[in-house]
Every structure is written in C-alpha cells, then in structure tokens.
Amino acid sequence: xxxxxxxxxxxxxxxxxxxxxxxxxxxxxxxxxxxxxxxxxxxxxxxxxxxxxxxxxxxxxxxxxxxxxxxxxxxxxxxxxxxxxxxxxxxxxxxxxxxxxxxxxxxxxxxxxxxxxxxxxxxxxxxxxxxxxxxxxxxxxxxxxxxxxxxxxxxxxxxxxxxxxxxxxxxxxxxxxxxxxxxxxxxxxxxxxxxxxxxxxxxxxxxxxxxxxxxxxxxxxxxxxxxxxxxxxxxxxxxxxxxxxxxxxxxxxxxxxxxxxxxxxxxxxxxxxxxxxxxxxxxxxxxxxxxxxxxxxxxxxxxxxxxxxxxxxxxxxxxxxxxxxxxxxxxxxxxxxxxxxxxxxxxxxxxxxxxxxxxxxxxxxxxxxxxxxxxxxxxxxxxxxxxxxxxxxxxxxxxxxxxxxxxxxxxxxxxxxxxxxxxxxxxxxxxxxxxxxxxxxxxxxxxxxxxxxxxxxxxxxx
Numbered sequence: 001x002x003x004x005x006x007x008x009x010x011x012x013x014x015x016x017x018x019x020x021x022x023x024x025x026x027x028x029x030x031x032x033x034x035x036x037x038x039x040x041x042x043x044x045x046x047x048x049x050x051x052x053x054x055x056x057x058x059x060x061x062x063x064x065x066x067x068x069x070x071x072x073x074x075x076x077x078x079x080x081x082x083x084x085x086x087x088x089x090x091x092x093x094x095x096x097x098x099x100x101x102x103x104x105x106x107x108x109x110x111x112x113x114x115x116x117x118x119x120x121x122x123x124x125x126x127x128x129x130x131x132x133x134x135x136x137x138x139x140x141x142x143x144x145x146x147x148x149x150x151x152x153x154x155x156x157x158x159x160x161x162x163x164x165x166x167x168x169x170x171x172x173x174x175x176x177x178x179x180x181x182x183x184x185x186x187x188x189x190x191x192x193x194x195x196x197x198x199x200x201x202x203x204x205x206x207x208x209x210x211x212x213x214x215x216x217x218x219x220x221x222x223x224x225x226x227x228x229x230x231x232x233x234x235x236x237x238x239x240x241x242x243x244x245x246x247x248x249x250x251x252x253x254x255x256x257x258x259x260x261x262x263x264x265x266x267x268x269x270x271x272x273x274x275x276x277x278x279x280x281x282x283x284x285x286x287x288x289x290x291x292x293x294x295x296x297x298x299x300x301x302x303x304x305x306x307x308x309x310x311x312x313x314x315x316x317x318x319x320x321x322x323x324x325x326x327x328x329x330x331x332x333x334x335x336x337x338x339x340x341x342x343x344x345x346x347x348x349x350x351x352x353x354x355x356x357x358x359x360x361x362x363x364x365x366x367x368x369x370x371x372x373x374x375x376x377x378x379x380x381x382x383x384x385x386x387x388x389x390x391x392x393x394x395x396x397x398x399x400x401x402x403x404x405x406x407x408x409x410x411x412x413x414x415x416x417x418x419x420x421x422x423x424x425x426x427x428x429x430x431x432x433x434x435x436x437x438x439x440x441x442x443x444x445x446x447x448x449x450x451x452x453x454x455x456x457x458x459x460x461x462x
Contacts, residue, residue, distance in 0.1 A: 007187070009173060009405045012403060012405035012406045012409065013173070013405045013406070013408060013409035014409060015406060015409065016089075016091065016406035016407060016408065016410040016411075017409040017410065017412070018409075019089045019090055019091070019409075019410050020089075020410060020412075022090075023087050023088060023089045023090070025411070025412070025416045025417040025420055026408075026416060026419075026420050028086070028087055028089040028130060028134070028417065028421060028422070028423075028424055029419070029420035029421065029423030029424045029427070030087075030420075030423070031085065031086045031087060031424070032082065032086070032424060032427040032428050032431055033082045033085070033431055035237055039081075039082075041078055041225070041435045041438050041439065042439065042442045042447065042448070043077070044077055044078050044081055044361060044439060044449075045075075045077075045306075045439065045442075045448065046259065047077070048077040048315040048318075050352040051315075052290075052291030052292055053291050053292075053293065055238070055448045056238070056284060056290055056291040056447065057290075057291050057449065058449040058450050058451040059238065059239075059284060059290050059291070059451045060074065060287070060288075060290035060291045060328050061276070061443060061448050061449060061450040061451070062450040062451040062452045062456075063287045063290060064287060064439065065439070065440065065443060065450055065457070066438040067146055067436075068142055068145070068146065068429075068432050068433050069139075069142045069143050069146045069375075070287055070409045071432065071435070071436045071439060072100065072138070072139060072432050072436075073100055073102065073139075073141045073286075073287040073288060074100040074287040074288045074290075075288070075432070075435070076097070076100075076123055076135075076288055076318045077318040077427075078435065079134075079135055080097075080123075080131075080318040080319050080321075080322060081137070081322070082428075082431075083131045083134060083135075083322070083323035084321075085415070086130070086134070086424075087130075087412070088128035088131075089128065089129075089130065089410045090128070091128065091402070091403070091406050091407055092126050092127060092128055092129070092325070092402075092404035093127070093128075093129045093398045093401055093403075093407075094124065094125075094217075094327075094337075094338055094341045094342055094398075094401035094402065095124060095125055095126070095128075095129070095130075095131060095132045095319065095338075095398075096118050096120070096121060096124055096132050096338070096342065096394075096397070097121070097122070097123025097124045097125050097127065097131075097317050097319050097338075098120060098122060098135065098288065098318070099118070099131075099132040099133070099135045099136045099139075099394060100135055100136065100138075100139035101136065101140055101143060101373065101375070101386070101387075101390055102118070102139075102372060102373065102375070103118060103119060103120035104116065104118055104119060104208075104372075104373070104389075104390050104393060105117075105119045105301055105370060105371055105372040105373065106187070106190075106208070106369070106370065106372075107119060107347075107369055107370045107371070108369035109184075109344075110345060110348050111345075112369075113186065113187070113261045114186070114187045114208060114369055114371070115184045115185060115186055115187075115344055116186075116187075116189070116190055116389065116393060116434060117184070117342075117343045117344055117345075117393060117397070118342055118343065118393065118394070118397055119343075119370070120286075121335045121338045121339040121342070122288075122289065122312070122314065122315075122317075122335060123317045123318050123319060123328075124317065124334060124335060124337075124338025124339070124342070125317040125319040125320055125323060125334070125338070126323060126324060126325035126326070126327060126402065127319045127323050127325070129398050129402060129407055131319070132394060132398070133161075133162060133165055133391075133394065133421065134421065134424055134425075134428070135457055136161050136390060136391065137158045137159075137161050137162055137392060137422070137425040138158070138424070138428040138429060138432070139426065140157045140158045140161055140383065140387050140425065141154055141155075141158045141425035141426055141428065141429040142428075142429045142432050143375050143383070144157050144158070144383060145381070145433075146375075147375070147376070147380075147383070149380050149383075150236035150380075152427065153380040153384075153424075154426065154429075155422050155426055156384060156422075157328070157380070157383050157384050157387045158387070158421065158422050158423065158425035158426065159415075159418050159419060159422040159425075160384050160387040160388050160391065161387040161388070161390055161391040161421075162385070162391060162417060162418040162421035162422070163388075163391065163415060163418040164388040164389070164390075164391030164392045164395070165392070165394055165395045165397075165411075166393075166408075166411040166412075166415075166417060166418060167390040168391065168395035168396060168399075169393045169395050169398075169399065169404045169407050169408040169411060170266055170408045170411075170413065172395065172396070172399045172404035172408070173404055173405060173408055175399070175404070180396075180399045180400055180404065182344075182398055183194065183344065183400075184344030184396075185344070185389070185393055185396065186343065187208060188333045190204060190389065191204060193385055193388070193389055194382070194385060194432035197360075197379075197381055197382055197385060199379065199382070200378075200379070200381075200382040200385065203377065207371045207374070208371065210371065217304075217306060219308050219366060219367055220298075220306040220308070220461065223240070223296075223308075224279075224298065224306075229276055229277055230279075230446055231279070231292040231298065231300065231306075232278075232279050233253065233279045233280075233296065233298055234283040237282070238284070238451075239283065239284040240281055240282070240284070240296075241281060241282055242280075242281050242282070243281075243282045245282075247355055247356075247357045247359070248282075249278065252276070252355055252356050252357075253277065253297075254277075254278055255356060256311075256354075256355050257277065257297075257353070259353035259354065259459065260351045260352065260353035260363050261273070261351075262309025263333075263336075263351035263352050263353065264349070264351050268348055268349070272349070275299035275300060275301045275307050276299060276300055276301070276303050277297060277298075277299055278298045278299060278300050279298045280295050280296070280297045280298070280311075281295065281296055281297065282294065282295050283296045283310075285310075285312075289312070290344035292310075292312070292313045292315060293313040293361075294310065294311070294313060294448065295310070295311040295312075296308055296309070296310055296311070296366055297309045297310075297311055307349075307365070308366040308367070309349060309363050309364065309365060309366060310363065310364055310365070310366045311326065311361050311362075311363050312361060312362055312363075312364075313359055313361055314330075314331035314332040314334065314335050314352070314358070314360040314361055314362050315331060315360075316331060317331075317334065330352060330354065331358050331360040331362075331373075332352030332353065332360040332361050332362035332363075333352045333360075333362075334352070335352070335362045336350050336351065336352050336362050338401075341400065341401040342397040342398075342400060342401050343397070344396070344400075347364045347365050348365075349363060349364060349365050350362070350363065350364050351363045360383045373386055374411070392419050443457070444457075
C-alpha cells in the first residue's frame with residue numbers, strides 16, 4: 001500500500017508564510033465593512049429575528065439596547081456580513097463563529113476540574129481563522145470603550161488579544177498533534193496570569209469559589225418547588241415559564257429524548273437512563289440567543305439527585321451564507337462537533353436531536369460549575385491580561401481543530417499582524433457605535449419593538 005508524503009511542519013510553516021504575498025498582514029486593518037452591496041444594519045437585525053419566538057423578540061431588542069457592547073454581543077450576524085468582504089489568508093479552521101470576550105469562561109471537566117475555554121458554539125462552522133480573531137479583538141475594543149478607558153489603552157487591549165494568539169501559535173509549533181489535543185488552560189494557569197494584579201487575583205479566586213457551587217443541586221434549589229408533590233420548575237415569566245406550544249407535548253418530549261439518547265456514547269446512555277424526566281420549561285438566555293427556543297429539562301435519579309439539561313435550538317450558523325461550509329446537515333450535531341473539536345474538555349451530556357416539527361436542537365448540562373468574566377469591574381490592566389488569556393485560548397482551540405504551523409507561518413514573529421488587528425478593532429468599534437445609533441433610532445421610531453418601558457428606554461438611549 002502506498003502512503004502519501006508527509007507535509008512536515010517546516011513545509012506548512014513555509015506555505016503559511018507564502019500566503020502573505022496575496023494577503024499582506026497589514027491589509028487586515030484596512031477593510032472593516034467591505035465594499036459589496038448596500039449595507040442596512042436594521043434589515044440584518046430583522047433578518048436575524050426570523051423564526052424567533054415573537055413574544056421574545058422585544059426582549060432581545062431590550063437587551064441589545066443596554067449599551068453598544070450589548071448590541072455587539074447580539075450582532076454576530078451583522079459582523080459575519082461585514083467579515084465576508086474582509087481579506088483572508090485562505091487558512092480555514094473549525095471556528096467558534098461568535099468569538100466575543102464573554103463567550104469564554106470556566107467550567108467543569110468530566111474529572112470535575114475547572115478549565116478555561118470557549119463556551120459558546122451556536123455559530124460554529126468551517127471559516128477563515130481571522131474571523132474569530134477579528135470578532136474577539138473588536139469585542140475588547142467595544143468593551144474597553146464602554147468602561148471609558150483611554151484610547152491608547154483600548155488599542156493596547158485589542159492588540160494584546162492578537163499578540164497572545166500569534167505567540168501561542170508559535171509555542172504550539174513545538175507540540176505534537178496529541179499534545180495540542182490534550183492541552184488545556186487550568187485554574188492554576190489563570191491564577192498565574194493574574195499574579196501581578198492583586199485585585200484581579202482576589203476576584204478570580206472568588207469567582208472560582210462561586211463556580212464550584214454552580215451544579216445541578218444548586219440550580220435545583222433555586223429553580224424548583226416541592227409544594228405540590230413532585231418537583232416542578234417555578235415559572236418566572238417572561239424569562240422562565242412553561243410554554244403552551246404544540247411542539248412541546250409529552251409525546252414530542254419523549255420522542256426527542258429517545259433520539260438524543262442515541263447520540264451519546266454507550267456508557268453515557270447507561271448513565272442517562274438512570275434519570276427520569278420530571279419537568280420542562282422555556283428559559284430565555286443570553287443576548288444574541290433571545291427568541292430562539294431554549295428549554296431546561298429537570299431529571300431526577302432520586303429525591304435529592306437532580307440533573308438539569310439545557311435543550312437549545314440550533315439554527316443555521318451566521319457564517320454559513322458567506323462560507324457555504326458546514327461539516328454536517330443537522331445543526332445540533334454541527335454545534336456539538338464544533339464544541340468537541342475546539343474545547344479541551346466537553347460536557348459528558350453533549351448530544352443532539354430533532355423535534356418532530358423539524359427543528360434542530362443540541363443538549364448540554366445547565367451551569368456545570370460555569371464562571372465568566374466581570375467586564376464591568378475590570379481595570380485596564382486586568383482587561384489587558386484577560387485579552388491575552390482569550391487570545392491564548394483561541395489559538396489553542398484553532399490549533400486543535402486546525403494547523404498551528406500554517407497559521408504561525410502566516411502571522412510571523414513580528415507584530416505586523418497584531419497592529420493591523422488593532423486598527424481593525426478600533427475601526428470596527430466605531431462602526432458598532434454607528435450601528436447602535438441606527439438601532440436605537442429604529443426602536444424610537446417603532447420599526448423595532450423593545451420590552452423596555454418609556455423610562456427604561458429613555459435611560460438606555462441617554
């Protein structure tokens with residue numbers, strides 16, 4: 001049997017470097033929203049609202065109105081449209097697709113250790129590596145401005161996210177394929193990162209301690225009642241309630257979880273069958289996800305032995321119209337595959353299924369020791385360190401599902417690419433502020449509805 005010749009790391013490094021000829025690294029800072037077609041940000045928002053639950057669309061708009069950063073979080077489809085016309089090297093990876101700074105965080109591994117990683121994959125797809133990095137750098141620029149940091153601090157923070165990504169890719173040149181696959185960022189790595197920032201170090205320790213309590217048992221105490229017999233999820237409308245939906249019946253729920261169970265590895269099927277379904281409710285989550293169908297399902301193995309699963313609708317990735325690339329047809333499977341490919345460790349209950357009405361969903365545990373950054377409390381020094389942490393984490397994920405040698409060859413060892421990403425991030429933050437103003441105007445005019453009262457709306461738009 002003949003075997004193909006191996007492409008060595010040196011070959012792939014050289015091939016990546018050669019890509020600079022057709023896509024110079026400095027070009028990434030020059031094109032922000034592209035030049036093709038008429039750009040209508042309100043039309044993009046309206047298109048992204050299609051097939052969402054109509055009663056929750058005003059909630060989505062209300063959350064996006066809170067600030068330009070909240071608007072940015074809900075605008076993955078807008079930036080995807082803009083990225084489609086920006087320069088790319090031609091190096092594709094399994095991409096997160098919505099790689100903003102709050103889609104990173106800590107969570108428990110199957111061994112019950114906390115790791116730091118990307119934690120949202122609703123938009124995952126095959127895409128240019130630059131797209132994730134540009135959304136990440138832009139998110140830091142928008143967030144830093146929301147904290148009223150100085151312009152030079154804003155730029156430095158955005159640049160640091162790109163610099164950490166580039167430096168980590170060069171570090172991973174020395175990893176074997178399996179070393180890259182097994183690599184992870186641990187609690188100790190995070191504490192070491194903040195060792196020179198006493199305030200951030202203390203805050204991180206408190207966040208870790210809080211995360212240890214975020215388990216199904218803790219959620220059970222907060223969200224359920226035993227007043228009328230078996231435990232029930234307590235309605236907290238409009239954000240948590242039992243829906244009157246023909247798609248959500250005893251029969252469809254039973255059919256769904258039977259199909260979901262088949263997507264689990266055999267030993268986890270045996271684990272899952274020890275639990276019995278008790279209740280299902282609809283829960284509003286996030287900013288960009290508001291209005292998509294998301295349920296929490298309570299299972300019990302015994303009177304004091306709960307399991308909460310989140311069942312979340314998986315729609316087409318916002319990247320797909322511009323890449324045409326998707327690894328599988330089932331969007332729930334796409335999300336699960338992207339998560340398993342990019343994360344260093346994934347939830348043992350990750351799976352997917354389709355409801356009889358035809359919608360795709362994926363399943364994971366709810367709040368399993370999850371922790372997230374508190375951007376509103378970060379100093380410039382802390383946000384700079386956090387930008388490095390996210391850049392490093394993204395590089396690890398892209399190497400696991402891509403090729404560090406090709407990307408490192410393209411990025412090089414100087415800071416040309418980092419500075420270009422800084423230019424892009426600042427220019428895109430300007431664009432986000434213009435788009436936020438247009439969005440606010442559309443809400444004022446009544447074209448877009450929000451759930452905010454007149455006083456709340458006046459405060460948000462002040």
